[in-house]
Amino acid sequence: MKFKISSILSYQIKSDTTFFFNIQAAHTKTQKVLEEQLLTSAANVIPESFDRPAHNARILRVRVADPGYFEISYTATVEVNLRPVKFSNAVLESINDIDNEAAAYLFPSRYCQADRMYKFAESEFKNKNTTFEKVAAICNWIHKKVHYVSGSTNANTSALETLTQREGVCRDFAHLGIVLCRALSIPARYFATYASRLYPPDFHACFEAYIDGKWMLFDPTRLVPLNGLVKIAHGYDAADTSFANIYGDAASIGVEVMCAPLDEKAFDRQIPKMGLVSYA
Amino acid sequence: MKFKISSILSYQIKSDTTFFFNIQAAHTKTQKVLEEQLLTSAANVIPESFDRPAHNARILRVRVADPGYFEISYTATVEVNLRPVKFSNAVLESINDIDNEAAAYLFPSRYCQADRMYKFAESEFKNKNTTFEKVAAICNWIHKKVHYVSGSTNANTSALETLTQREGVCRDFAHLGIVLCRALSIPARYFATYASRLYPPDFHACFEAYIDGKWMLFDPTRLVPLNGLVKIAHGYDAADTSFANIYGDAASIGVEVMCAPLDEKAFDRQIPKMGLVSYA
């Protein structure tokens, strides 16, 4: 399945500012970037590209020294090849079966303070046996208990607050999913993505849980079809995976995001057939 | 029903210290102090007594200038006359029916940050109609979800933390009950008390909710019979109702508390007959 994606970010630069943009489609086993284009509004600004391979992230460092308007736009055509995922629901996994790299996603992080939620997670989800059942129960719980309210949270909001305030946006839903998994000793990571059929269009966030040796994708917002995503990167949480980190003095003016399957009809036929998905 | 109560508090004084003790039995409509005695280990230390009538509190201010061992002991015989409480479960109360004084117990306080829990309280208890049903559901929820673990919390712990950490002592259970009531616009206040049949013996804390014009007593710990209490004071939360506030440098060495019905057999016969109680 091929997707057309684009994003246009615009800023008012007040003084010398350096951006780290995390907006390019990832190169992964399931995802192939067929073509892509990057443009900025300033002829003399040359983005420096570097990778964070451990996060599948392709970072753009952009320095804009001159005050004024600045815009960066990215467009790409990406082929995503998801295959049906099968895993034994009966398997009772152990912390010993978690591989080295995945184990790092058990740690508490800025927005996912798992060390504060052991009791809560344990008591709320104790009657679930398998890892998959636990993660599914977590997603159900979040979907039922937390309200999606645009603008209800900000860049300081962490899962600890969302747990009691019970409202947030995709980022907060993902953080809450991650923190509850980790509190149950299930590795979980943040998944930053383009998403088809998201209204209003925007960057989206889901999370991946490590089940039976595979990173499976979950979206407690249930706002989009899980097979319509184009992955940007994964990470510990929004702290290391946000689409823009800004050092300097610049105000965001606009964010325009687009993601669509090239063949909408084929996509529509595929949706009901897909069950669990993995982008890893 | 008559009760014998006593408390002995001992401290190591390091430098000039002033204590505000809140350990004396309250004088209320339902409670009469028949006799009482106060002793300190220092002949030259004379407790200064003053009342906080709005809280039924009888405060003792005690200054101990000299370093060394210091002990204060209080014993009393108190008569408590509770009457069966009847109120119409069917009444749907409104914020307009709340009297002036009770309305002050809707405000958020140090350990009961009701302003942070509106969404949680609303979504968790929305299917309850009457004020009584809501408070009963809150107590059931706390009893089911929070574990009583001695030493699991400290003087900084607030209801916000207990909600996610899911463990605490009587003080934390009371704070959580209060904050959830207030978040549902039900006035609620902290109730500091002596308690019969509490093991190990200690000061105890419950909370009162304002239902149908009366302050009703609730104890989400369910550790003691509610008709075996001797009230010390009520307040916004533990910040203004704790048994000792210490200004200076003194370390607590011991707290010994005792509360027992004078006629144990009569008390045993009474317990199963008592339903809802009010100490106001």
Place this chain on the structure above:
Amino acid sequence: MKFKISSILSYQIKSDTTFFFNIQAAHTKTQKVLEEQLLTSAANVIPESFDRPAHNARILRVRVADPGYFEISYTATVEVNLRPVKFSNAVLESINDIDNEAAAYLFPSRYCQADRMYKFAESEFKNKNTTFEKVAAICNWIHKKVHYVSGSTNANTSALETLTQREGVCRDFAHLGIVLCRALSIPARYFATYASRLYPPDFHACFEAYIDGKWMLFDPTRLVPLNGLVKIAHGYDAADTSFANIYGDAASIGVEVMCAPLDEKAFDRQIPKMGLVSYA
């Protein structure tokens, strides 16, 4: 000195809502309400008035059952008679000299968690000897370290956050002053007020510290002359002293506040002559 004050609060009522307004000028020893008028936009809405004498507060409970536009306006002419305050700077006060009622303002409260700041307050202000020097140093510290930024905080923001985030509005400045006083065992309380010469005009907040047996007024924002205030009420913090508590579903549309000396020239002559002031 006479002042003309007024406030007009307007709301969009979505469903049955009860307001507790705290906007009327207080009756105190230093302040006399010469005339006042209260109007609402709804003929059938009759405000119920009650006092919280311990806080000098004159509360208006107003129920608006019908959806739509609602407005309440208050105007008054108030005479304020401040006298020069003298107290011995040399006095080293003790917790034992604090009177009963003032001692209650040592407790931590919702937005002033003094129990979390003992070490900070002690180490930062330890080289000050008298109570007055300590409070003055606290105000200097806040004025120097915290930036006044409109809209930088919200109704959940407490002094703990302001201490690290270093920005806020008058409410946050007052909370920080209060919490640092209490952490040094100096009683302190929130002071809600009308204020002359405040731009843009709005309700204002300062704090009172208990020094040498008197409640002295301090304003770490330094935005207004301290002898141009008309007191509304005092309290533990903004939790029990805010100008409007809303139970129901209503959105604020506008707040218009005015405060001005009737004789501007006389006021201008008086300002440089006033030193410390007390409205208690």
Place this chain on the structure above:
Amino acid sequence: MKFKISSILSYQIKSDTTFFFNIQAAHTKTQKVLEEQLLTSAANVIPESFDRPAHNARILRVRVADPGYFEISYTATVEVNLRPVKFSNAVLESINDIDNEAAAYLFPSRYCQADRMYKFAESEFKNKNTTFEKVAAICNWIHKKVHYVSGSTNANTSALETLTQREGVCRDFAHLGIVLCRALSIPARYFATYASRLYPPDFHACFEAYIDGKWMLFDPTRLVPLNGLVKIAHGYDAADTSFANIYGDAASIGVEVMCAPLDEKAFDRQIPKMGLVSYA
């Protein structure tokens, strides 16, 4: 300079538990492990070793299925070759000069919420020009303002709390150094280490700041000579760098740590000669 190090960790296993130990000396450019030995108290327990190269960490995964006493001990002889560090104090660095890998240490993390401290850091250290001067000022500030108090904090304590509570242990001092650096756009990371001349002996924590292209070591506790360390690992903060992560049910019984230069006299001669050090 050669060092002898050892650590013995003992536990009471209550049920099947998996440990991730992070106690082995790192292999780095400046540090060479000459010999080492690992022992456990259970013959059938075979530690599984894996590396986190990005953190110089050598992790031991140990599963102990049987309840009872369990002990792991590690001893090693390590050669550390520090060279004098020279860097131009005059250089004003820019975010653009930070290399790819170091830039990841600008992100906020579990215990170092840099996103909450921009204003504080900026206003407190704004009069320092170079990166080195800023980091040095941060260490001076921490050393002056925060008290080292054993047992004053716990595994939940973050830099945000230490900033106001002003007491903590080496871990808290390191977190505060890290968060203030990051808030000033200086990459900083946690440094877990063995330390000579630490009384009482224990694991120790410092932090590294990225200055002029090098990771320089700083220790705001000033408890030990900086050239007497044997590095274990670096990381974002204590969340991913602690000496033991425990999944299961086990209680720590004891931690015995030793670190000493083989030639004490040579070490004593070297100390006054060493200035700034880097273990990277």
